Amino acid sequence: MKRRNEETGLPLKRETFSTSLTVFFATLGSAVGLGNIWKFPYMTGMNGGGAFILVYLLFVLLLGIPIMLSEFYLGRKTRSNAVGVFDKLKAHRFWKIIGYMGLLSALLIMFFYSTVAGWVYAYVFRALKGDFRFLKNLGLEEARAASEGIFTDTLTGVSPMIWQAVAVLVVAVILIGGVKKGIERVTKTLMPVLLLLIIISAVRALTLPGAGQGLAFLMKADFSALTGSSILAAMGLAFFKLSLGMGTMVTYGSYFNKDNNLMGTSFKVAFSDVAVSMLAGLAIFPVVFTFNLAPEGGPGLLFQTIPLVFSMLPFGNVLLTAFFVLTAIASTTAMLSMVEVPIAILTEELKMKRRLAVILTTSLMFLVGVLTTHPDAVFGTVEVAGKNLFDLFDYLSSNLLLPLGGLLITLFVAYFTKKESIREELTNGGEIGNGKFVDALLFVLKYITPVLLIIVFLNALGILSL
Numbered sequence: 001m002k003r004r005n006e007e008t009g010l011p012l013k014r015e016t017f018s019t020s021l022t023v024f025f026a027t028l029g030s031a032v033g034l035g036n037i038w039k040f041p042y043m044t045g046m047n048g049g050g051a052f053i054l055v056y057l058l059f060v061l062l063l064g065i066p067i068m069l070s071e072f073y074l075g076r077k078t079r080s081n082a083v084g085v086f087d088k089l090k091a092h093r094f095w096k097i098i099g100y101m102g103l104l105s106a107l108l109i110m111f112f113y114s115t116v117a118g119w120v121y122a123y124v125f126r127a128l129k130g131d132f133r134f135l136k137n138l139g140l141e142e143a144r145a146a147s148e149g150i151f152t153d154t155l156t157g158v159s160p161m162i163w164q165a166v167a168v169l170v171v172a173v174i175l176i177g178g179v180k181k182g183i184e185r186v187t188k189t190l191m192p193v194l195l196l197l198i199i200i201s202a203v204r205a206l207t208l209p210g211a212g213q214g215l216a217f218l219m220k221a222d223f224s225a226l227t228g229s230s231i232l233a234a235m236g237l238a239f240f241k242l243s244l245g246m247g248t249m250v251t252y253g254s255y256f257n258k259d260n261n262l263m264g265t266s267f268k269v270a271f272s273d274v275a276v277s278m279l280a281g282l283a284i285f286p287v288v289f290t291f292n293l294a295p296e297g298g299p300g301l302l303f304q305t306i307p308l309v310f311s312m313l314p315f316g317n318v319l320l321t322a323f324f325v326l327t328a329i330a331s332t333t334a335m336l337s338m339v340e341v342p343i344a345i346l347t348e349e350l351k352m353k354r355r356l357a358v359i360l361t362t363s364l365m366f367l368v369g370v371l372t373t374h375p376d377a378v379f380g381t382v383e384v385a386g387k388n389l390f391d392l393f394d395y396l397s398s399n400l401l402l403p404l405g406g407l408l409i410t411l412f413v414a415y416f417t418k419k420e421s422i423r424e425e426l427t428n429g430g431e432i433g434n435g436k437f438v439d440a441l442l443f444v445l446k447y448i449t450p451v452l453l454i455i456v457f458l459n460a461l462g463i464l465s466l
């Protein structure tokens with residue numbers, strides 16, 4: 001039994017992950033999610049394929065990894081939540097805005113993320129019931145239409161809202177378990193299985209007749225398709241994908257074991273995350289072309305194409321069920337990290353009991369999410385600036401709040417933190433020889449990351465045209 005402070009119920013010793021391997025799986029669990037399997041493929045499709053991926057990779061390298069490292073540094077150095085970090089470092093209270101913006105981003109993302117996670121859970125159920133079995137008896141055209149029909153049906157009425165409740169409930173139950181018994185236990189068991197399954201589906205898709213066209217689409221770099229807004233979208237995706245700019249990696253970093261090699265972890269996570277996104281693309285685009293779906297098919301891509309792939313395979317229904325179970329797992333492990341941001345703030349800053357913090361946060365996320373993000377919900381048809389609330393939450397968080405949070409984190413670490421403190425943390429007090437990397441990182445953080453962020457913003461706002 002953990003010893004607890006009698007008044008606050010907080011554990012006397014702050015929990016950490018047990019080993020560097022479990023740090024890796026938990027952090028990868030945060031990064032890998034609907035962003036890889038749902039967003040990356042459809043955004044690549046809508047923004048012209050390979051060129052978008054190249055820009056995206058550049059952002060991962062010049063923004064993603066430096067900001068992830070800054071967040072890890074802040075978290076593990078202070079062992080604190082996204083708001084408390086700045087008190088611990090005795091920084092001006094202005095900087096706490098980073099934590100509060102993170103809180104807001106966590107909520108906005110959860111509102112729509114849990115909606116999509118609900119669709120995934122619904123698909124698991126439908127696959128178990130065998131709703132997709134008949135697809136294999138149809139011709140390509142009918143199978144395609146039928147698959148679209150199932151998706152539309154899944155989004156209609158109250159059932160998607162109930163599935164959203166289920167998705168949020170699962171997250172709440174795991175989080176009540178805490179860092180080790182909740183987050184760590186779930187991610188270390190499920191991430192390896194997820195990786196294996198995504199490889200199997202990519203390999204399978206590559207043996208389909210449309211594989212060549214699908215590959216060409218991913219690899220072809222058509223730079224004319226790139227616009228200011230697609231560059232902004234690639235940047236937003238890099239932030240969203242790596243769970244950056246909102247204190248998630250500060251919070252997880254605060255749970256890292258003390259001998260973890262932060263640089264190593266950030267590279268491994270970023271690299272594996274890109275690999276999973278590419279595998280998802282490889283699993284999806286060949287099918288898109290084989291079944292004559294439009295590559296720019298939009299957010300429904302995952303829900304229409306994957307059932308098609310699997311339904312054509314021997315034991316298709318078993319594989320289909322497994323794939324959606326694993327997508328559900330990916331979305332769940334990502335949500336754990338999102339919700340952990342407010343939980344850590346509430347339990348540490350307001351001394352709230354963990355259980356209460358989990359219940360309050362997840363209830364709020366569910367209630368607002370369910371009332372705003374479904375076409376059939378009370379506020380489902382409300383539009384702000386030509387976007388429905390689902391798209392608005394997505395846009396505001398990915399394209400505005402996360403990059404802005406990232407900019408502030410970069411500026412804080414690059415210009416308001418002692419170099420020596422960063423060096424100390426990234427080399428584990430001189431134990432690992434990352435010295436050269438630290439110099440390079442500090443250079444990028446000072447001169448490249450913020451400038452790039454500002455240029456992309458100005459470009460997207462039309463103030464500067466590239």
Ligand code: PFF
Nearest residue numbers: 031033034035240241243248
């Ligand atoms: N990285 C997750 C994904 O790509 O699906 C999304 C995400 C998780 C964003 C956690 C933000 C976050 F704090």
